[in-house]
Amino acid sequence: MIQPDITADIAEAGERRIEWAARSMPVLQAIGAGFGADRPLDGMRIAACMHVTAETAVLLGALQQGGARIALAASNPLSTQDDVAEALRTYGIAVHARAGVDKATYYRHIHQALDIAPHVVLDDGCDLVNTLHTERVELLDGVIGGCEATTTGIIRLRQMASENALRFPMVAVNDTRTKRMFDNRYGTGQSTLDGIMRATNVLLAGRTVVVAGFGFCGRGVAERAKGLGARVVVTEIDPVKALDAALQGYDVRPMSLAAETGDVFVTVTGNRDVIRAEHLAVMKDGAILANAGHFDVEIDVRALEEMAREVRFGIRPNTDEYVLEDGRRLLLLAEGRLVNLTAAEGHPAAVMDMSFSAQALAVAWLVRESAQMDPGVYDVPADIDAEVARLKLAAAGISIDALTGDQEEYLHSWRIGS
Structure with a gap:
């Protein structure tokens, strides 16, 4: 045979x-x-x-x-x-x-x-x-x-x-x-939410989505979540980025406060321990934890494991349920790794x-x-x-304008006044 x-x-x-x-x-x-x-x-x-x-x-x-x-x-x-x-x-x-x-x-x-x-x-x-x-x-x-x-x-x-x-x-x-504009903002924004929805089938409209980090990637996630009807909270350590988020209409607060109200959490910072034990301790039952940063260090998965009395692996594809001592359930997507490339296709x-x-x-x-x-x-x-x-x-079949000779001269001369 x-x-x-x-x-x-x-x-x-x-x-x-x-x-x-x-x-x-x-x-x-x-x-x-x-x-x-x-x-x-x-x-x-x-x-x-x-x-x-x-x-x-x-x-x-x-x-x-x-x-x-x-x-x-x-x-x-x-x-x-x-x-x-x-x-x-x-x-x-x-x-x-x-x-x-x-x-x-x-x-x-x-x-x-x-x-x-x-x-x-x-x-x-x-x-x-x-x-x-x-x-x-x-x-x-x-x-x-x-x-x-x-x-x-x-x-x-x-x-x-x-x-x-x-x-x-x-x-x-x-x-x-x-x-930065297209890959980080539009690509990460769309693919991250795609991964979250594939893994959980959650309705984002009306939910509170907490986005940790308001760089180009975080901005993209926030924009796409807002477009789907979510209430978006941004956490930041950079005062300029935090101000930018506030002036765009996002609720800006520290993670210690955001942790109490969020339904979905997305880390996009490039740093470690963005969501720690003290944040996990006050989250809602059913809160969803997703990471869109490159390494699996932004969510303290070890702390989550230590706090859990039971872990139900694979409750859905790319979704693990951690049951805490008080009965609250926290859902970790993609083991804390890149959710957009693990639970979706990037x-x-x-x-x-x-x-x-x-x-x-x-x-x-x-x-x-x-x-x-x-x-x-x-x-x-x-x-x-x-x-x-x-x-x-x-x-894409898109054409744009070109500078005229006079415009080129104007941009390169300091002698031309008002």
Whole structure:
């Protein structure tokens, strides 16, 4: 009896998923075609630690067209799409990732990706760069630079740079205008609420949603929740961001007070212990806890475990119910990991088209310019950001105005008065 080729079936399912994403990523596909002609990455070995999703596959395909050899590890084991991983292997990309692995296996996969001896690194959260600088220092001299695509990772990189610990240039892809506005704001906003609703089937209209952090990601979550009819409370430590939230009409208060009234809590800060034991102690029965920050440290899950007399794992997909001593039930989504990539499918492909297009162009720029760059954190050149926006507008059939000659002269002259 001939056994069916299960691996081939999985790879085929992943290929279909990648093709579907690619339909909404015309800019990145065009960049990939250009890379195929120009081959700006010939001979480059790239180690990547990223979410293993269909959208990531389209990015890696573009880099591969440019001549790169790629090894990939997952930046979050719960976001890995196993069918996409299998499809990528058929493309000749070395994928070291599997959904749901433990912490030890997660880091083993990072080491396996680094075994390629990379020239360029791509990171989501700085775990790969951190591992390079602490456990794989023998590879550092061969690295010409890399890109980081998360707020959390850039915070860590800037700290490394301030301590003169960073050994090569890293490009802060997360900090482009297109990434912050569209990926962080619209992508995170939509996909986070998508994950919450898939996991719980909760009606947000009329509920109180507490958003911890009012950066670009938190702003997106707050806007989408408000649009669905929720009452939105914002918690912040930054007075300027708190004022911004207040002037936009949100109720701003400390978490100690918000904890008593919230129905749904979303952490989006990039910091740890945003929701702690003292907050859990006063929450309503049935309160929902979700994290949209990169690492699973924003909700103190250990404190929640210690407070619970019973845990009902998998009460719904990606939903665990913690029953406290007084009978209150708190619902933790996605084990406190990224809810939008664990309970849903992450950002829409149309959003990732811009983020990954900027990343692809930044990689090519880095390879071209790295010899003139010292170790440190660099912004993506403004012309790359603007080019991505122009290409996206063109793909959408949207045209905009151009400056006239007189307007150009006016903007560049201090001699013209009122």
